[in-house]
Amino acid sequence: MNISKDTVVQLHYTLKDEDGQQIESTAGHDPIAYLQGHKNMIPGFEEAVEGKKAGDKLDITVTPENGYGHRVEGSVQRVPVKHLRGASKWKKGMVASVFTEQGERQVTIVKVGRFMADVDTNHPFAGKTLHFNVEILDVRAATAEELEHGHAHGIGGHQH
DSSP, rough: BBTTTTTTEEEEEEOOOOOOEEEETTTSOOOOEETTTTTOOHHHHHHHHHTTTTTOOEEEEOGGGGTOOOOOOTOOEEGGGGGGGSOOOOOHHHHEEEEEEEEEEEEEEEEEESEEEEESSTTTTTTOOOEEEEEEEEEEEEHHHHHHHSOSTTTTTTOO
C-alpha cells in the first residue's frame, strides 16, 4: 500500500539541522505513527512521503516555508510560570509546552521570574531548514475511529 491521505504511516526518523547536528531520533525507541493528510506532520514532510511504501528509505529536506515557518521577531509574551508544562525548574533557552486557544504550543523561555516567564512564541524549529532521514516501516488504511479523531492510534500513535 502506498502512502496517501487517510493512511496510517509507521516510521523511524532522525532529524538534523542545517549544520548536520542531530535534533531528534526514534532510533532505539518505538517508531512513530501518524495519519497522513491530517496536518499531523509538517507539510513538507507529508508531501515528500506521499506515494512511498513500506521499506522505502528517504532523505527529506524541509525549508521553513514548508516546515515551522519563519521566525517572527518580537513575539515574546509574558505567561504565568504555573502554565508552563514539561519541567519543574525553568531556565533561559528551555522549551516548554503551553496550552492556548489554538491548542498546545511549544515556546522557548527567554527570562523566568518567580511567578511570570517571558517566552518566545516562535516554534523552536521556526526559521530552520530541517533534514529528515526516514525509514517507512508500515502503511495501512486508517480505521474509522482514527479518521474521526484525526490521528493514529496504537504503537507509535496516540495512546488512549
